[in-house]
Amino acid sequence: MPRPKVKPQDRRRAVKACLSCKVSKVRCNAQSPCNVCVRRGRENSCVYSTETRSSSIATPTVRDTPSVANQEYRNEETDDADSIPEFYQDTRPLRVSSYDAETACQRSPTQSRTLMTSKGEKVYVGAASSLSFLQFVRQVVGRCTGSCTFTENESMNLMLEVPQHQHNESPISWLEDEADLQHSKRLLDASFEATSGILDLYDRDEIIGCFQEHRSEALAQGNTTPTTTRTDFAVACLALAIGSQCQSSTTNRTDPTIYFAQAQHIAFEGFLFDPSINIVRIFLLMAFYMLGACHRNAACMYLGVAAKAATTLGLHQAEQYSSCTKEEVRVRLRCWRSLRVLDTLVNAILGRTTSTVSMYSSIDARDDIYVDTVSPNSRSLVSMYRLCLIVENVQQQLSGPISLDPAVAEKLLQKLGKWTQTLPEDLRNFTVSNTSPLASQKDRELVIGATHVACSYYFTVAIVTRPFLISHLMAQLQLRQNNNILSIPPGDAERTAKLAEACIEAAIYMAQICADAVQSNMLHDNMCILKAWVFAAGLLLGFSLFIEEGVESTRATVADAYNSSCVVLHHFARLSPQAEHYYGILNNFADAITKYHQQLAESKRRSTGKYVYRIFSIASEGQEGQTQSEQMDSLGHAEEDGSSIFGGAGNVDEFMRLADEEDEVGLANFWNEISLGTQLSTFF
Structure with missing residues (x-):
């Protein structure tokens, strides 16, 4: 027997609810924004x-x-x-x-x-x-x-x-004093943590140097807005945006969309006419940010731009590295591997072909060119990069209308099993300290x-x-x-x-x-x-x-x-x-x-x-x-x-x-x- 109908004047719940309250199955007051979204600090995601x-x-x-x-x-x-x-x-x-x-x-x-x-x-x-x-x-x-x-x-x-904030290119005030600089360093740490094993595009000292350079330039001119809008400044802004995005409002003082809007403005301000390593970095970071902001389709499009810029620079061809210095080889390989990893993972989740699938990449078969085994992030990225070469093969097998044959599936699992044998020890085990409940960076x-x-x-x-x-x-x-x-x-x-x-x-x-x-x-x-x-x-x-x-x-x-x-x-x-x-x-x-x-x-x-x-x-x-x-x-x-x-x-x-x-x-x-x-x- 169905439940008795409730008269409108006797209804205790709102007639409609926002999408956030619906999926959480909590009571919504049908306001815009509703009380639940206001209490959780997500007014911008309160949509009906x-x-x-x-x-x-x-x-x-x-x-x-x-x-x-x-x-x-x-x-x-x-x-x-x-x-x-x-x-x-x-x-x-x-x-x-x-x-x-x-x-x-x-x-x-x-x-x-x-x-x-x-x-x-x-x-x-x-x-x-x-x-x-x-x-x-x-x-x-x-x-x-x-x-x-x-x-x-x-x-x-x-x-x-989720609808995005629309920000004017207002000055960023994160360079005003030493406290702001320290807060930016904490956001940078969070960015390195959130992207660990997926992106390895720059060193921490490189971004901190960018902070200090633009801070000195801004203070010398008597304001807090750097006059030189270079792509390295856009990379720094995106690093802060990602770090700010993954932290709650109680520990984060700045809206991440402000950092992102500044970097996005720089990225599209004539720089697409001249491909560079920083362009690849910028669009990879924007793609990663868009994934966290619930814009998966925008992330896929940004990955496509990054892939085209990378192939224009020849990052996928091993013979192009012969005339580069050791540092240039290191930078180019980090960008290419980060692109391959993020592109493969995102499109595997969505069941789409990767942006680099039609490219012949001679660099993918050359592990001997350069492998950084010093930093944990570099080790995890190299392991992820080798795995993604197998993942792309899996995606090609699954993209057709014919289901996998058991023998093919078993061969793929054997490949994955051999890959696990190459993992370094610190990617296999970690012991949490009982004396220090808060993890170090x-x-x-x-x-x-x-x-x-x-x-x-x-x-x-x-x-x-x-x-x-x-x-x-x-x-x-x-x-x-x-x-x-x-x-x-x-x-x-x-x-x-x-x-x-x-x-x-x-x-x-x-x-x-x-x-x-x-x-x-x-x-x-x-x-x-x-x-x-x-x-x-x-x-x-x-x-x-x-x-x-x-x-x-x-x-x-x-x-x-x-x-x-x-x-x-x-x-x-x-x-x-x-x-x-x-x-x-x-x-x-x-x-x-x-x-x-x-x-x-x-x-x-x-x-x-x-x-x-x-x-x-x-x-x-x-x-x-x-x-x-x-x-x-x-x-x-x-x-x-x-x-x-x-x-x-x-x-x-x-x-x-x-x-x-x-x-x-x-x-x-x-x-x-x-x-x-x-x-x-x-x-x-």
Whole structure:
């Protein structure tokens, strides 16, 4: 029985809510900006969706699920009915018994899709992206459980983008006195930490020298605005923008968009006519900043400019280095490797081709030219660079419509295994000091670089083995619904199961590493690449929990890792609307998992209860006639504060209080006291 309608005059909640409050499932007062966004210091990200809610899909029975192997998957945002495949115009329930194992080995289980930007433009994301996998998971969940918050969401077809501040090129006052100079050095340290293992474009002394030079020039002229707008000054501004972006407002005195606007103005002020190393640096740094600012498409475009500038300078050809000095070789190689790493990682996340994919690069095969093994950041970048050469090969294998052959997947995993043997020891292990709870800048840079390297490896393993996880889990669903009759040959099923196990194991390791780094106070509040990797891991773990019924201890491990990914995203959500969006998706997915397994349990009780009948039940007002699982589902949707993740609303309130007060010690104690497995271990 549906809930009784509430009269407008009796409504206690706002009719609409901003996107940030929707994904966080907290109460919004519908103001602009709302009270929640004001309290969290994110007034600029308080936006409201103008999209009307789509009609609900037909609710199938619990046994109904899509035939994932031999059907086309539509893009949810397509409005033209004529362009939708016939399969999707037929709303009759589908049976998993039509699963074709042979076709599943030939077709890619996930399909590319287009999403809408905030400006109404359609943008492409590839089949290997987590967003395409999310679409596939939503279809499976919708067919198994019916319509729910996870499968029906107003923002599911939007690519989240946060409006940017518009700043005039106002003078930057960070050079006025010694205190401002020291604050700039702290932001520079944060920038080195946040980009560790991904970018290695300059030395710390190089940027500090730029600070001091422009400060002396400004003071000599009696003002704080440098008159010489050189590209090295733009690089310094971007370093400060990235450092400011990843820190909370309580420790940061300046809006990062001011630094970025100054650098962006310099970058487009005639400098594109003359390519230089600094142009490559500037556009790489702007791309990294845009990722943290939730503008992934802008980041991809900036990467394209950086790639063209790099090839114009010949950074990709080894023979061009013969006439360079040792220092010039060092600078050029650092720029090229940073470009290759960031370009590969970003496009692997979005399932797009890299900006350098069509270039023949003789430098990629020449590790002997120059390898800096002195600084931790250089060591982590070199390791990441070598990994990205494999990642690009993986992307090329996954870009076609044909799914990976198990033999090809195993060869790629062997390549990745050989790469792990080349990692230096400090990228494998790190011991947190018990006597010093606050990490030093050197330790933080090392740990973040090692975390980036490790997670990129696990992410690569996951995207290689994800098609086999899908085949394995859908076969398990087929077994459940067809009286243990499976059409996959036993040998292929065993091989697929091993690759699927590798996929889940990689996701577990990724979630655990990031949770350990958060608990050790090593990560910043906004990590632009890590949040996408953690979200990808959470989707894989959730899909496994949704379908697979394995050993209790194994499911508990997967459930703990799933909750760890939610905790990490909730940590990043303090500064990142994109992480908050990811957290909301995984929170809704957890509700769908709970609902589905409650339905399965109730179905089993009905099938075995031939001699015992339920003759009396107690329901709350408005729930008369509902089954127990429906009542539990209603209660689950009533929890709008995300308490299911933390095991109770009181824990959420305590977490939000500690987060708002930036109480790092209190947060560390909170992680030690709370059980990460509360959310799902109750049901599994």
